[in-house]
Amino acid sequence: MSPFQIPEFIKAPSVLVEEYGARQLSRLAASGELHRVRRGLYLRTELWSSLKPWEQYRVHIQAVHELAHTAPVFARQSAAQVMGLPLVRAPRPVETLCAAKNGGQSSNGVHRLPAIDGDPPPWQMYGLLVTQPHITARDMAVCLPLAQSLPAMDRLLSMRVLPGSPANVPLTFPVETIQLAISRLPYASQKRRALRVLAAGNGLSQSAGESLSRAIMLENGFPAAALQVPFHDKRGLVGYPDFVWDEYKVLGKFDGFEKYSVQRYLKGRTPAQVVVAEKVREDRLRALGYSVVRWVWDDLADPRRLPALLHEAGLPSR
Template sequence: MMTTFQLPPFITPSSKFADEYSARRLARQAASGQLFRIHRGLYLPTEVWDSLLPWEKYRMRIQAVHESARNAPVFARESAAQIMGLPVIGVPSEVQTVVSPGRSGGQSNRGVRRVNAVAGDPPPWEMFGVFLTPPPQTARDLAVRLPLTGSLPTMDKLLQRIPLSGSPGNPQQFFSEDDVRAATALLPNATQRGRVERVLTVADPLSESAGESLSRAIMIEHGFKLPALQTFISDSRGFIGRPDFDWEEQKTFGEFDGYEKYSSQKYLRGRTPAQVVVAEKLREDRLRAKGYNVIRWIWEDLRDPRRLIQLLHEAGIPLR
């Protein structure tokens, strides 16, 4: 899942360190391993670069493209999604920008791919000081070019009616399927429009994380019966919880365990990770006492979908 983080400042020949770091000295320090070259004329201390997570390194590459451009680029596809906080599964190999319709798009140079904008699209948004395609257009473009496992997490998140961090104050903040369909109507051919419609047909704002959306995409692609999401379950003692996935006829609940459940304060709510584990165990005991089977999986089971598929088969989840 992508979130914002504090961008460390680049070291450049024109920065306040110019006396200490001339262009030649920067190049020598990069060659010796003291600095890491992100983009032409833009460096970070190697220890800072090595400390970043893969998606943070990708965010730094996006920022480097922005800062090195003569004219402010408009970021698109996965690059736009990463900036605005829409989920991106995996780390792209290229930074994507759009060029005006009719100009030379589809070209890649030095890790930057230029793609043609769609005629009729609205003006770009500005978020965190950079320009990017607005959320409905970004989700649409990912639905056109990515498999369901890559596009469904983005579409689920878009439809949740939660303001994206860094959104400008004046444009529309919440988006519906109708907004995405209006953007889709501008696409030049029926094949592209059909790809977006396929994602919209199965998108569900009740999905609460990228891992849950990716899990559902794998289920859909392999023909499993789809579960209800986030159903309220109670017993004689009161509310138990909202399992991520509910196959009521099979009396089976599914839970995706993302790492953030045991590390993020949003989920810990003042508790220690150990206390969260105990609370999960007690909750699961109450569910089993009601006759339910509970199956769990983690990110590793999604990176190799065969593991999730086997788990679902073993739990008796039927195919559609």
């Protein structure tokens, strides 16, 4: 997946300064023609409105970088956004590291966090400084609930190299490396939270939606599922269901809809052909004696919906 291309900011002085000037840019922002991203940095309002929430957040990160006197080190969810660790929703404040032990002054949409003694130096990715991936996932595990921190930990544990990673450094992070990073946290409560997310992590998870689903399952006391287990019948390989509860003869599938719209999933087929293939696959799985339950992003937005679907399929919970 190619990184999001940051649109060029309109600013003064710029190529527009002769036409507008700095005051004119402010007046255009007041009239609604321009959107003020950050002091002195603007985008056309029409362009800004067309961006998805996570793209707008990435633009905010870039604006903080461009206005800083010294290149900031982005941390937590801001670092995750830059490097491509999955987030389930767009955050609000931009998060950066500060040398002070108690963090720095947080203001104007920037949250300044204390650095941890002994942490490795930041990486440069896409022209920005970010905490290394295992530090980023650890710090998210400390400050976010399981539903928001597990997707990043799962992606880290998949041992797949993040696009844009620098050269000549370790590019994957085994469990032992993450545990060592957790051991540097200053408080026992922080270590417990981070270790809980690490213990729940599973590198077989294929998407943020699957990770979020598993977090909801864990928090509601459902039995642990096996992930991506191959199923065969007399015709050969049927597929790899996202979640398998063999004891209860239940299979689960999170449907993020990318397979119906993104070319790398369509593989030359039409969306209708993909839907038919999914139906045939489900029929073959049911013929093996399993019930199949499916859910989508909207089902994850309501924390009661996925547990209800799993109960209906016959799964118990504590």
